[in-house]
Amino acid sequence: DTAVSQTPKYLVTQMGNDKSIKCEQNLGHDTMYWYKQDSKKFLKIMFSYNNKELIINETVPNRFSPKSPDKAHLNLHINSLELGDSAVYFCASSQDWDNESGNTIYFGEGSWLTVV
Amino acid sequence: AQTVTQSQPEMSVQEAETVTLSCTYDTSESDYYLFWYKQPPSRQMILVIRQEAYKQQNATENRFSVNFQKAAKSFSLKISDSQLGDAAMYFCAYRRDTGRRALTFGSGTRLQVQP
Incomplete structure (x- = not known):
C-alpha cells in the first residue's frame, strides 16, 4: 500500500507538448x-x-498549473514543455499539527x- | 528567508565505520523542525530522522543519530556501523512551525560506503 503514489514514474516527451503528472495520497493528510x-539534485518547493x-x-x-480536486489528490499539468523542464517531480503530503507524525x-x- | 547549508558535497566511509554529515541552517524562528532524508539511486526520498527544535534531547533511530546544537544552528547526522545500503544522497531539511511550512533543503551530501 503506497502512501503517496505518483503516475507516471517515467515520462519522455517532445518540446511543446502538454503533459500531466498525477498524485494521490492515502494517508488522510490535509496538505500536499x-x-x-533539478539535474544537480537540488530540491525546491513549487x-x-x-x-x-x-x-x-x-x-x-505559469505553464505549470496544479489542480487539487480533493484533499487526497494533487495533479500537476505542464503546458508547452521546454528542455529546461526536464527534472524529477516529487509529490508529497503532510498532516500538520499532528504530534504523532512530527x-x-x-x-x-x-x-x-x-x-x- | 531560511537557508540550509551542507558543506560536504561528498563523503566516504568504510563499511562498519562511523561517519558524520554536517548541516547548518539560518533562521530567526525559535520553533521549527529539522529532518534528514536519504535518497538512494532509485530517487525515492526516505525519511531518516527528525528533530523538534523545542526538544533538547538528540533524536536517535537505530544506527542513526543527530547532534542538534540550537544555538549554533547546527544539525549533524551520525551513521554508526555503516552498511553498503547506506550509500545514497543525504539531504538536510528545515521546516517552520508556523506560516509557510514547506521544507527548505540543503544541497545534499553524497555518501559512499567502501567494502
Missing part, C-alpha cells in the same frame, strides 16, 4: 506539495495545497520527466 529536483486551497505558489512559469512530509517515488 509538488517539489522539483506548490502546496491545504484542503484543496493553494497556499504556496513559488515563482514558477509534522513530517512524506514523499512519493518521483516522476522523472525528460523533454527532448
Whole structure:
C-alpha cells in the first residue's frame, strides 16, 4: 500500500507538448506539495495545497498549473514543455499539527520527466 | 528567508565505520523542525530522522543519530556501523512551525560506503 503514489514514474516527451503528472495520497493528510529536483539534485518547493486551497505558489512559469480536486489528490499539468523542464517531480503530503507524525512530509517515488 | 547549508558535497566511509554529515541552517524562528532524508539511486526520498527544535534531547533511530546544537544552528547526522545500503544522497531539511511550512533543503551530501 503506497502512501503517496505518483503516475507516471517515467515520462519522455517532445518540446511543446502538454503533459500531466498525477498524485494521490492515502494517508488522510490535509496538505500536499509538488517539489522539483533539478539535474544537480537540488530540491525546491513549487506548490502546496491545504484542503484543496493553494497556499504556496513559488515563482514558477505559469505553464505549470496544479489542480487539487480533493484533499487526497494533487495533479500537476505542464503546458508547452521546454528542455529546461526536464527534472524529477516529487509529490508529497503532510498532516500538520499532528504530534504523532512530527509534522513530517512524506514523499512519493518521483516522476522523472525528460523533454527532448 | 531560511537557508540550509551542507558543506560536504561528498563523503566516504568504510563499511562498519562511523561517519558524520554536517548541516547548518539560518533562521530567526525559535520553533521549527529539522529532518534528514536519504535518497538512494532509485530517487525515492526516505525519511531518516527528525528533530523538534523545542526538544533538547538528540533524536536517535537505530544506527542513526543527530547532534542538534540550537544555538549554533547546527544539525549533524551520525551513521554508526555503516552498511553498503547506506550509500545514497543525504539531504538536510528545515521546516517552520508556523506560516509557510514547506521544507527548505540543503544541497545534499553524497555518501559512499567502501567494502
